[in-house]
Amino acid sequence: MWEAIAENKRRSAILIVTMGLVLAGLAGTIGYGFGGTEEYAALGALAGLAVWGVLLLVNLLGGESVLLSSANAREVSHEDAPQLYNIVEEMRIAAALPAMPKVYIIDTEVPNAFAVGLKPERACVAVTTGLLGRLNRDELQGVLAHEIGHVRNRDTLFMTLAGVTLGAIVLLADVGMRTLIYGGGNRRRNNKDGGLGVVMMLLALVLALLAPLAARLLYFACSRQREYLADASAARFTRNPEGLANALRKISGQQNPKSIPSNGAVAPLYIINPLAASGSSNIFGTHPPTAERIRRLLAMQGMDFDAAEPG
Secondary structure, eight states, X not given: OHHHHHHHHHHHHHHHHHHHHHHHHHHHHHHHHXXXXXXXXXXXHHHHHHHHHHHHHHHHHHHHHHHXXXXXXXXXXXXXXXXXXXXXXXXXXXXXXXXXXEEEEEOOSSOOEEEEOSSGGGOEEEEEHHHHHHOOHHHHHHHHHHHHHHHHTTHHHHHHHHHHHHHHHXXXXXXXXXXXXXXXXXXXXXXXXXXXXXXXXXXXXXXXXXXXXXXXXXXXXXXXXXXXXXXXXXXXXXXXXXXXHHHHHHHHTTOOGGGSOOOTTTGGXXXXXXXXXXXXXXXXXSSOOHHXXXXXXXXXXXXXXXXXXXX
């Protein structure tokens, strides 16, 4: 498992760099198609990277607060929810996190949970009142261990970086298409190398259409693998894979997208995507099929997790 987590981190770094290159290439191509010169291409690439940098800075300064606020989560103390707080602390110790995550509750009857945090010292775990009311202690422990696993594996950092990069690509593609269609005609006609300008404009339009799709496919594929690894981490932290398996079985059948605060940024963070509760085996799914996750967890029963730890 540890080798898989390490490999996933390497792939994540490559993915972020690849998405950044896609963003810069898209912006540069749009700049060339708009202005018809290499200077415009360089300016476009720099503008795209600047937009990316601003979005990253905003998320680095307060991304957790934005996501928690959009989910209508409220922070609670040990006195407010002693059992929840105690379980989070137990899993924090099991995962060897350097600090206690902040604990939040979302007031909705739909059972679900997610974690955020660009680094373990800033981690936050949010659960719904529906989750607290439907799960027994072992099941709740499994869900919280899964979320702590995301923090320990640095998935929360990756999902923030990848989500921001994907958002920048989508934003740039939309602005670029509008600019090229409605604002680039005069420049293309005045360009001495008009034929190449038209070709580059068409290429920019194609990239503006395909780049967001390609970025989403990369994002979703890596997200699905992370869910399996967080499940495995939860099984190691709790020594009870069946607890999380039973929790997933209960949660997946209780989702209602209209009754849980979620949007395109928050939904992929939940342990079960509320917009696609059963999981998805297609290339656009943010989570693997729930049935397969349960099968893998139950196959871990009786595993010697101490022997699997790194030496």
